[in-house]
Amino acid sequence: MINYYQFFGADRFENRSYYGESYLNNRGHYDLLSVNGIDFIMIYMGWGVDEEGIDWMNQVLADHPNRIAILNFHEYLLASGSRSPIGNEIFQKVVLPNENVIAVLSGHYHNAQTLIDPIDDNGDGASDRTVYQMLADYQGGPEGGQGYMRILNFDMDANQIYVQTYSPYMDDYNYYNPEEFPEKDEFIIPFDMTAQTKKVATDYVEVNVYTNKLIDQVENVTSGEVATVLWNGLEPEKEYFWYAESSDEFGGKSRSKIWSVVTKEGEIVEPETPEIPAGPEEPETPGDGQNNNGGKEDNEPGVPISTNKQVVEPVLNGKMAMINDSVFDKVNEKGNIVLDLNNQAELESLEIHLTEAQIEKMKRKSLVLTIQKGDIVLDIPASVFAGRGNAVISIERQARVAKSLSNVYKLSVKQGEKLIKSFLEGITMTLAVEAKNVGQLADIKIRNWNGQKWELIGGEYADGKVTTAINQPGTFAAFEHTDEKNVAGDSKNGNGVLPETATNLINLMVTGFLLLLAASILLVAYRRRKFGLDLK
Incomplete structure (x- = not known):
């Protein structure tokens, strides 16, 4: 972080x-923009957004309640289009309570996804705002993403x-x-861009107006000297205002503030210091603002309206789980079908x-299928099924291995x-x-067994x-992310001691050396013995 x-x-x-x-x-x-x-x-x-960062964001949003808020994070949405664990926390603690938030942008996972949540801010069952x-993130593409970037045109x-x-x-x-x-x-987001009523x-109120009425002018004044003019035609008991402008031969100009004088019976006197007024009364809240809170006075967090998510239980036949056709008709475009298999969590x-x-x-609808089964959750986008025919998703719990911090799943x-x-x-x-088994500052990653060792995939740990x-x-x-040797275990016997190179090759080399x-x-x-016999 020093650099x-x-x-x-x-x-x-x-x-x-x-x-x-x-x-x-x-x-x-944060940046403040007005257009x-x-x-x-x-x-x-x-x-790494933490509680302190969440508190800071909420304070900033509370200080600017009449500004349209767009939040930007390193990580928020997963590659599947659903929220990550930290994304869910931000959604619950920042997006929902602050009615001026209309969009959240993020990266980290290679993909392009959009999740749309209508939010009911006042509890009447109708959507008051939509959060996009x-x-x-294109970093997984050729040449590190080839410079592709997201542009928002208002x-x-x-x-x-x-x-x-x-x-x-x-x-x-x-x-x-x-x-x-x-x-x-490439897509369009509807957004009311009517100028906000303020x-x-x-x-x-004090308004200073610079006029072009000339009192008099003095030329060729040496720098540092005092320029004096006579102001004729002033009436008694009246306040007058004036200012001075200076310029040089190179075109430079300077203008003073506006000053005032009061004439009294023909004499010029300095005006009294004006009384500082008390603070202004609280203005009424203008109607039809961009916050769309319906004039709601409280600050109760809103709730998302689940028009794009369907949580369903499976149709079971032994170890086969199926989904009714009607579910795919009910869910909206770019929606999410959540298959709840938690009651079947014990099935291996x-x-x-x-x-x-x-x-x-x-x-056709760009849906994401989420499978929840006890201690494993899968978010599967429609693009996974690239072929034709029926599809089968197989989840199999394997024997635990040494040093693993979770169950092992195959x-x-x-398709077809x-x-x-x-x-x-x-x-x-x-x-x-x-x-x-997790330390306070543990770095936890998911690994894949490649036949010889547990190969690093990646991962973000939270909650x-x-x-x-x-x-x-x-x-x-x-596994806890340390060095490779600590996770190079045997998937079958769980001894966690496989070396980095091929075991059979090492065994052959050692045997040959011996x-x-x-x-x-x-x-x-033999030679020593033979040499000794020859001497006799």
């Missing part, structure tokens, strides 16, 4: 007109935000093919069956008769971790769970 503070600390930006305030030397900050009568606040927070939560005349994705390096729009992935990189209340293996027609509806996805070997957008996996995106089937478990050493000893002994 960050040196080059990107608060002192680099604090003199900018839009820069609001820093959090921990610019690990977070065409609409006031915005942009809040940015870096990696966007993930745009069209004041059309009352909409036009979202685009563009690479100046490639001079190209849309990272994802818009025919194959419609509205993934009211200022005060009992004292389970298969989720999807029909080809259900998969086609998932693709995951596979078949083919095993899907790579997941285009990735499946987001969340594993519950045994808290008793007893670790979450990461996986791009292929395999066998997965959570045989060579034994042969050398025997040869030396």
Whole structure:
């Protein structure tokens, strides 16, 4: 962080007109922008948002309740389009309570996703605002993403935000093919851009007007000398105002403040110091503001209206779980079907069956299927099913291994008769971790067994769970992230002692070395014995 503070600390930006305030030397900050009568606040927070950071954001939003708020985070949405654990915490503690939040932007996970939540702020059952939560991260693509970035164009005349994705390096729009992935990189957000109604209340207003009426002028005044003019034609008992302008031969100009004098019976006297008025009364709240809170006086947190999520229980047939067709019809576009298998958490293996027609509806609506089964959660986007035919998602709990902090799960996805070997957008996996084995500052990651060792995949740990995106089937478990040797265990016997290189090769090398050493000893002994016999 030393280099960050040196080059990107608060002192680099604090003199900018839009820069609001820093959090921990610019690990977070906010900007204030005003365009065409609409006031915005942009809040940015870096990696690892904690309670202190959440409190800071809430205080900033409370200090600027009439500004439209857009929040920006390193991590918020997962690659599947659902919120990460820290994203859920931010949603509950920051997005819902603050009625001026309309959008959340994030990265970290390679994908482009949009999650839309209508929010009921006043508890009447109707949506008062819509929060658009966007993930745009292209770092997993060729050349580190080829410079693709998300652009938000605010069209004041059309009352909409036009979202685009563009690479100046490639001079190209849309990272994802818009025919194959419609509205993934390019879409429209409706947004009322009517200028906000504002009211200022005060009992004292002072307006200074600079006129062009010339009293008199003096030329060729040497710098430092006093210029004097005579002001004729003044009436008694009257206040007059004046100011002075100076200029030089090079075109430079300077103008003073406006001063006042009062004439009394023909004499000029200084005016009395005006009485400082009391503070203004509280202005009435203007109607039709951008906050859309309906004049609500309390600050009770709102609740999301679940029009884009369907939580369902499975239709079971032994170890087979299925979903009714009607569920896919009820959920909205870009929605989420949550399959609740928590009552089947004790089953070691389970298969989720999807029909080809259900998969086609998932693709057409860009749905995400979330599978909850005890200590494992999977978020599966429709793009995983790239082939044709029915699909089977297989989840199998394996034997525990040494040093693992979670259960071990084998995951596979078949469509038709083919095993899907790579997941285009990735499946987001969340594993519950045994808290008793986790240190206060533990770094927990998910790993995949590659046949020889537990290969690092990644993950973010929060609230007893670790979450990461996986791009292929395999066998997965959570470990504390230390050095590779500590997690190079044997998946079958759980001894956790496999070396970094191939075991059979090492065994052969050691055996060969011992045989060579034994042969050398025997040869030396034989020659010594023979030499001794020859001497006799």
